[in-house]
Amino acid sequence: MRxxxxxxxxxxxxxxxxxxxxxxxxxxxxxxxxxxFFAIYCNTSDAIITSFTIGFAADLIGRxxxxxxxxxxxxxxxxxxxxxxxxxxxxxxxxxxIFTTALxxxxxxxFLNLIKGVSSPPNICAALFGISLYSALVGPFxxxxxxxxxxxxxxRLKPR
Amino acid sequence: MLxxxxxxxxxxxxxxxxxxTNKFQFAFFRFFHWxxxxxxxxxxxxxxxxxxxxxxxxxxxxxxxxxNRLDNVIQQRDEEHKKVETLSKMRNIxxxxxxxxxxxxxxxxxxxxxxxxxxxxxxNDSDDCLTKGQFVLYNNSVIGTISDVDGRSAKVRLFTxxxxxxxxxxxxxxxxLMQGSGGNQATISMAKHEVNVGSNVMAxxxxxxxxxxxxxxxxxxxxxNTEPLLWDIxxxxxxxxxxxxxxxxxxxxxxxxx
Numbered sequence: 001m002r003x004x005x006x007x008x009x010x011x012x013x014x015x016x017x018x019x020x021x022x023x024x025x026x027x028x029x030x031x032x033x034x035x036x037f038f039a040i041y042c043n044t045s046d047a048i049i050t051s052f053t054i055g056f057a058a059d060l061i062g063r064x065x066x067x068x069x070x071x072x073x074x075x076x077x078x079x080x081x082x083x084x085x086x087x088x089x090x091x092x093x094x095x096x097x098i099f100t101t102a103l104x105x106x107x108x109x110x111f112l113n114l115i116k117g118v119s120s121p122p123n124i125c126a127a128l129f130g131i132s133l134y135s136a137l138v139g140p141f142x143x144x145x146x147x148x149x150x151x152x153x154x155x156r157l158k159p160r
Numbered sequence: 161m162l163x164x165x166x167x168x169x170x171x172x173x174x175x176x177x178x179x180x181t182n183k184f185q186f187a188f189f190r191f192f193h194w195x196x197x198x199x200x201x202x203x204x205x206x207x208x209x210x211x212x213x214x215x216x217x218x219x220x221x222x223x224x225x226x227x228n229r230l231d232n233v234i235q236q237r238d239e240e241h242k243k244v245e246t247l248s249k250m251r252n253i254x255x256x257x258x259x260x261x262x263x264x265x266x267x268x269x270x271x272x273x274x275x276x277x278x279x280x281x282x283x284n285d286s287d288d289c290l291t292k293g294q295f296v297l298y299n300n301s302v303i304g305t306i307s308d309v310d311g312r313s314a315k316v317r318l319f320t321x322x323x324x325x326x327x328x329x330x331x332x333x334x335x336x337l338m339q340g341s342g343g344n345q346a347t348i349s350m351a352k353h354e355v356n357v358g359s360n361v362m363a364x365x366x367x368x369x370x371x372x373x374x375x376x377x378x379x380x381x382x383x384x385n386t387e388p389l390l391w392d393i394x395x396x397x398x399x400x401x402x403x404x405x406x407x408x409x410x411x412x413x414x415x416x417x418x
Contacts, residue, residue: 015195018199019199019200020199022200022269022272045162065185066171066172069173070167074167115174119323121322121340127273
């Protein structure tokens with residue numbers, strides 16, 4: 001794992017999410033896409049570290065600290081273990097993985113925010129669905145530049 | 161083991177006091193102030209308004225600013241009339257003259273279905289010019305209140321944020337509670353009277369923070385509640401808060417501590 005490259009990519013994604021994408025109503029979650037990318041293409045221990053670190057970055061630009069770190073960490077780790085059993089190589093599977101992870105992670109963040117006393121919008125389901133859908137649509141295409149930057153071979157089209 | 165330690169750290173962050181954990185967020189925004197501004201400027205560039213050619217026509221932004229000013233002045237005039245009626249021979253200082261303002265720059269704008277928030281940094285050199293609860297204005301209208309402060313930086317919770325609750329008045333009504341509903345709207349649930357679409361919604365007076373009612377939004381919908389004789393009112397901001405991204409715009413905070 002190239003940690004300096006990971007740090008640079010994470011900072012770039014965090015800054016873009018906090019500035020460029022911050023005021024769009026419909027937007028992909030770049031950090032969640034990165035979470036799925038590293039969960040799929042790293043070994044398990046690296047995937048755990050990257051998941052929690054990405055969650056921490058999401059908390060830095062989020063409303064409160066903690067919920068996303070826990071949520072991203074948990075689902076990133078689960079996805080990394082799942083990937084050992086089921087290979088997530090095709091773009092459609094990757095989209096599905098992003099969509100499901102976004103929904104589950106978003107739901108856990110919602111409940112953790114409730115514990116912390118942060119109220120959520122009435123249309124939380126629609127908002128979560130929107131973010132998950134946009135992330136799933138954009139995510140697999142961002143895997144290619146991310147893999148190039150991280151010097152990871154993704155072998156997407158080759159049969160296993 | 162790795163997972164356990166990270167989870168423990170996450171729970172520590174989760175259950176730590178928010179004013180403590182906020183320091184991490186403010187430190188991040190201060191450290192990356194410059195690249196964040198660039199990101200915002202790129203976003204703004206795509207949304208650049210066309211210059212207005214006709215000298216008799218003003219931009220939408222300027223129009224909103226002037227319209228809000230007019231609504232505020234009318235409201236203020238009505239308030240002053242009431243005072244004059246009751247205290248006719250006493251000396252009175254116009255409310256606007258009693259207010260203090262602090263200018264602030266917007267670092268980031270987060271407006272979506274889940275939250276509506278600004279991160280600002282004040283122009284004032286003093287670290288204690290911002291306090292929690294102060295009202296934030298843009299184009300002469302209230303857009304929200306300060307929710308967290310760290311030195312010269314602060315988070316502004318817009319009134320459309322789901323966790324925002326602000327006392328408001330519509331016309332001569334009693335105080336109503338307006339709650340944000342995400343996106344670009346807020347709702348007043350179970351109002352006792354029907355109101356006209358387009359009516360001005362004024363943020364109610366708050367001692368030490370807001371001396372006079374100020375315009376905050378306009379009614380865009382008034383529908384029957386499930387309970388008979390009660391109404392649900394939907395309110396939208398009078399100023400296009402998306403425009404707060406404009407680099408020349410400053411946020412004004414009322415009544416800073418002297």
